[in-house]
Amino acid sequence: xxxxxxxxxxxxxxxxxxxxxxxxxxxxxxxxxxxxxxxxxxxxxxxxxxxxxxxxxxxxxxxxxxxxxxxxxxxxxxxxxxxxxxxxxxxxxxxxxxxxxxxxxxxxxxxxxxxxxxxxxxxxxxxxxxxxxxxxxxxxxxxxxxxxxxxxxxxxxxxxxxxxxxxxxxxxxxxxxxxxxxxxxxxxxxxxxxxxxxxxxxxxxxxxxxxxxxxxxxxxxxxxxxxxxxxxxxxxxxxxxxxxxxxxxxxxxxxxxxxxxxxxxxxxxxxxxxxxxxxxxxxxxxxxxxxxxxxxxxxxxxxxxxxxxxxxxxxxxxxxxxxxxxxxxxxxxxxxxxxxxxxxxxxxxxxxxxxxxxxxxxxxxxxxxxxxxxxxxxxxxxxxxxxxxxxxxxxxxxxxxxxxxxxxxxxxxxxxxxxxxxxxxxxxxxxxxxxxxxxxxxxxxxxxxxxxxxxxxxxxxxxxxxxxxxxxxxxxxxxxxxxxxxxxxxxxxxxxxxxxxxxxxxxxxxxxxxxxxxxxxxxxxxxxxxxxxxxxxxxxxxxxxxxxxxxxxxxxxxxxxxxxxxxxxxxxxxxxxxxxxxxxxxxxxxxxxxxxxxxxxxxxxxxxxxxxxxxxxxxxxxxxxxxxxxxxxxxxxxxxxxxxxxxxxxxxxxxxxxxxxxxxxxxxxxxxxxxxxxxxx
Numbered sequence: 001x002x003x004x005x006x007x008x009x010x011x012x013x014x015x016x017x018x019x020x021x022x023x024x025x026x027x028x029x030x031x032x033x034x035x036x037x038x039x040x041x042x043x044x045x046x047x048x049x050x051x052x053x054x055x056x057x058x059x060x061x062x063x064x065x066x067x068x069x070x071x072x073x074x075x076x077x078x079x080x081x082x083x084x085x086x087x088x089x090x091x092x093x094x095x096x097x098x099x100x101x102x103x104x105x106x107x108x109x110x111x112x113x114x115x116x117x118x119x120x121x122x123x124x125x126x127x128x129x130x131x132x133x134x135x136x137x138x139x140x141x142x143x144x145x146x147x148x149x150x151x152x153x154x155x156x157x158x159x160x161x162x163x164x165x166x167x168x169x170x171x172x173x174x175x176x177x178x179x180x181x182x183x184x185x186x187x188x189x190x191x192x193x194x195x196x197x198x199x200x201x202x203x204x205x206x207x208x209x210x211x212x213x214x215x216x217x218x219x220x221x222x223x224x225x226x227x228x229x230x231x232x233x234x235x236x237x238x239x240x241x242x243x244x245x246x247x248x249x250x251x252x253x254x255x256x257x258x259x260x261x262x263x264x265x266x267x268x269x270x271x272x273x274x275x276x277x278x279x280x281x282x283x284x285x286x287x288x289x290x291x292x293x294x295x296x297x298x299x300x301x302x303x304x305x306x307x308x309x310x311x312x313x314x315x316x317x318x319x320x321x322x323x324x325x326x327x328x329x330x331x332x333x334x335x336x337x338x339x340x341x342x343x344x345x346x347x348x349x350x351x352x353x354x355x356x357x358x359x360x361x362x363x364x365x366x367x368x369x370x371x372x373x374x375x376x377x378x379x380x381x382x383x384x385x386x387x388x389x390x391x392x393x394x395x396x397x398x399x400x401x402x403x404x405x406x407x408x409x410x411x412x413x414x415x416x417x418x419x420x421x422x423x424x425x426x427x428x429x430x431x432x433x434x435x436x437x438x439x440x441x442x443x444x445x446x447x448x449x450x451x452x453x454x455x456x457x458x459x460x461x462x463x464x465x466x467x468x469x470x471x472x473x474x475x476x477x478x479x480x481x482x483x484x485x486x487x488x489x490x491x492x493x494x495x496x497x498x499x500x501x502x503x504x505x506x507x508x509x510x511x512x513x514x515x516x517x518x519x520x521x522x523x524x525x526x527x528x529x530x531x532x533x534x535x536x537x538x539x540x541x542x543x544x545x546x547x548x549x550x551x552x553x554x555x556x557x558x559x560x561x562x563x564x565x566x567x568x569x570x571x572x573x574x575x576x577x578x579x580x581x582x583x584x585x586x587x588x589x590x591x592x593x594x595x596x597x598x599x600x601x602x603x604x605x606x607x608x609x610x611x612x613x614x615x616x617x618x619x620x621x622x623x624x625x626x627x628x629x630x631x632x633x634x635x636x637x638x639x640x641x642x643x644x645x646x647x648x649x650x651x652x653x654x655x656x657x658x659x660x661x662x663x664x665x666x667x668x669x670x671x672x673x674x675x676x677x678x679x680x681x
């Protein structure tokens with residue numbers, strides 16, 4: 001249960017690695033001070049802030065933002081530190097809010113690394129204050145607690161830091177913090193677009209716990225996406241997207257009625273002990289924070305910042321790259337939304353001006369009407385050109401960042417043509433996420449953002465072998481499309497096998513009609529399956545019965561706290577069932593079992609991947625609709641079926657197929673097989 005604190009209330013902390021999430025609705029500066037036993041801060045070097053964002057055990061954001069995630073590791077703080085005070089301040093900027101009383105009450109939550117809230121506090125009662133001590137983490141008899149503070153300062157950061165014990169250094173440090181935010185010495189705020197040319201993008205951490213759209217965790221509040229500013233013709237702003245896990249899946253809903261909503265990102269949980277661990281995402285060991293992220297040299301006057309791979313926040317390079325990819329997706333969504341909003345405004349304004357000209361009888365005589373129409377069209381062209389210039393600038397910066405980030409990605413995030421796969425060896429830890437393909441928008445089709453799905457899977461995957469209204473329209477051979485769908489399924493399965501440590505992921509295949517022998521050959525030949533593909537009614541019922549029984553046994557064991565009583569021969573690894581040409585050879589009992597696995601399996605480590613055309617299931621009527629809706633629909637060819645409900649984008653999805661003629665898939669599967677030992681079908 002989450003403790004909802006009021007001012008002055010405290011709550012014990014049972015974890016040492018925490019995140020502190022801040023949501024303020026408008027950009028604020030976040031920082032923290034380290035205090036001694038009396039709560040005094042000895043010097044400026046004991047303050048972590050945008051200009052100096054990392055101290056042992058603490059990391060804060062480098063920019064002002066509406067939402068923050070502060071990383072805290074109490075276990076590595078110096079022994080002399082007895083108090084960590086979390087600070088919020090309004091940035092000194094022209095036109096920005098100057099007091100917290102003008103904003104919605106800031107919300108602060110202390111969470112575990114799995115995203116679960118430990119304590120939360122809504123800071124109410126603020127008025128003229130422009131800086132506030134939100135809460136403090138304090139040590140009491142070798143145990144840590146959190147206390148809600150909510151102490152505001154009308155004198156701003158300087159007054160707050162003075163009260164913390166910095167004395168004369170407080171004013172100087174407050175100026176340094178404001179300079180770090182306003183002069184771009186740290187990452188600058190990019191909300192709302194368009195951004196000045198020397199400004200870099202907002203980079204926020206990934207969403208918190210939850211892996212389905214119904215379970216989405218803490219997310220950034222909405223920003224704005226505006227048309228080009230600085231001119232009297234600027235367009236009104238429009239809502240920009242709430243952050244979506246790429247990119248775990250950018251779409252919270254699908255444009256096509258057939259298909260499920262892509263999953264939102266999930267948090268990570270440490271191992272809970274015992275012989276079976278189904279916490280998300282299944283990391284077995286806690287790792288210390290990685291070295292500080294690399295930084296690029298400061299840009300020249302009027303030049304954009306040089307992109308650097310791994311410059312987002314996070315405890316490890318893997319997490320930083322994940323957050324950076326996620327931020328790239330958000331930036332592309334925002335800048336495209338701003339451009340489309342500006343063009344829509346320009347179109348609407350021109351229509352209004354032309355209607356006004358036509359409605360005035362005086363404009364129909366002489367050349368006045370023609371001149372007014374030409375002026376309206378010229379204003380329209382100027383607005384569109386301004387919007388396009390801003391879009392091109394932002395897209396060029398994103399393109400440069402993508403060129404830097406893509407080669408630095410680890411295997412789980414990398415394309416199949418990335419050289420990192422040639423040095424692949426079975427990992428010892430489960431990665432945070434897995435690449436399921438790429439996403440792009442029509443504004444620049446060559447700018448592709450990796451689509452990353454958090455691990456372990458918390459919903460099934462449906463590889464659609466049917467036709468759609470866009471990507472598959474050019475295919476006249478349904479057999480070719482089915483072959484491509486099964487090729488995509490094999491590629492996804494190989495990635496999943498490669499992402500898990502040896503023996504921690506098991507794949508079963510149902511190929512009832514035996515039609516998938518060719519595409520499935522790489523998995524069979526490498527010996528990475530639990531057994532040969534099941535064929536016929538007998539094979540289908542046998543595999544479904546085995547997995548259904550496993551789900552039942554593990555559910556009962558977890559429910560009764562008796563995981564050590566599971567049968568000795570039970571495979572406790574994560575399980576994936578690939579079903580080719582569903583629902584062929586599936587009777588009513590088999591369909592019921594499959595729906596049961598789809599609903600109950602993910603929670604206990606059993607996952608589905610269906611290769612199917614929904615039209616083939618028409619005979620079942622609405623019986624299978626809940627099954628389709630519960631799964632993430634992917635296509636074997638580029639298709640724009642992923643809809644973004646926050647800004648209305650239709651994202652084009654491209655599957656991660658192996659390049660023609662490449663042997664990388666065979667190399668990876670052979671490495672997986674060698675790591676897990678001989679296959680005993």
